[in-house]
Amino acid sequence: MRFTLPAASLIALVAEVVANTEKVIFTAPSAITIPNIRPGLDDLSLDVLSPAGLRTLETNLAVQFPSDTAPRGVQSWYLLKGLEAGRRYEVRACWPATQPTEFWLDVHNLTHVFETPLLISSLADYSEQRQHPGLQAPRHAEPEATSQSVLLLQVHSAADYFTSNRTLMEHPPAVDVDIILDPFLLNILPQSLGPTALYITVLTAGSFFLSGAIYNWLYRIAEIPKPHTD
Numbered sequence: 341m342r343f344t345l346p347a348a349s350l351i352a353l354v355a356e357v358v359a360n361t362e363k364v365i366f367t368a369p370s371a372i373t374i375p376n377i378r379p380g381l382d383d384l385s386l387d388v389l390s391p392a393g394l395r396t397l398e399t400n401l402a403v404q405f406p407s408d409t410a411p412r413g414v415q416s417w418y419l420l421k422g423l424e425a426g427r428r429y430e431v432r433a434c435w436p437a438t439q440p441t442e443f444w445l446d447v448h449n450l451t452h453v454f455e456t457p458l459l460i461s462s463l464a465d466y467s468e469q470r471q472h473p474g475l476q477a478p479r480h481a482e483p484e485a486t487s488q489s490v491l492l493l494q495v496h497s498a499a500d501y502f503t504s505n506r507t508l509m510e511h512p513p514a515v516d517v518d519i520i521l522d523p524f525l526l527n528i529l530p531q532s533l534g535p536t537a538l539y540i541t542v543l544t545a546g547s548f549f550l551s552g553a554i555y556n557w558l559y560r561i562a563e564i565p566k567p568h569t570d
């Protein structure tokens with residue numbers, strides 16, 4: 341019993357050290373009708389995350405050291421599709437602590453991106469990098485315009501360390517990242533944290549009753565009979 345507590349804290353500490361997380365929490369916008377015209381959203385060649393489809397994207401992202409022209413390093417874009425309007429979601433980026441990196445996650449609605457020159461040009465650049473002429477996968481034509489809640493996720497990644505090795509400073513290696521889309525349960529809690537939250541609740545309730553029992557016990561043994569006054 342004496343070793344339980346330090347061991348538990350050690351495990352928590354190790355878990356903290358081996359992976360870093362950056363996240364953004366947002367509410368899905370109302371559904372919009374996306375006309376089935378070319379070029380459409382699919383032609384941007386972005387990786388897609390959706391609650392019903394791929395929820396964890398394992399990827400590796402190019403990074404740069406922050407510079408005057410790119411203070412947040414390299415940008416990449418993702419499509420969040422098939423969201424449930426009005427529901428809260430969290431997107432997390434998780435990466436190994438052995439690859440010190442700084443991430444910034446931002447979600448934007450389509451209107452906002454298309455009306456903001458800085459965003460649309462960044463999206464266009466990224467999309468262009470991902471196009472491989474002649475390698476375009478044949479797209480299954482969607483029969484009609486679809487109405488759904490979509491958002492664009494913008495990720496910035498910058499290397500966050502210093503090395504005297506010039507080669508490494510100019511070409512920092514790509515970072516292994518998991519990008520995770522997590523719907524909130526009852527709009528309060530990320531779904532994947534459900535079991536942990538349940539455990540903490542049980543633990544809290546348990547310690548509440550336990551401390552109550554200890555308190556009662558202490559109270560009883562401390563209850564010294566009043567001296568008689570006669």
Ligand SMILES: *[C@@H]1O[C@H](CO)[C@@H](O)[C@H](O)[C@H]1NC(C)=O
Pocket residue numbers: 369370448449451452
């Ligand atoms: C889109 O995003 C902008 C900026 O965040 C916001 O002002 C606007 O209300 C949003 N539009 C919709 C339809 O959600």
Ligand SMILES: *[C@@H]1O[C@H](CO)[C@@H](O)[C@H](O)[C@H]1NC(C)=O
Pocket residue numbers: 505506507508
């Ligand atoms: C710098 O880093 C590169 C890549 O890791 C390595 O190949 C090279 O040997 C290093 N140079 C020096 C001087 O340490």
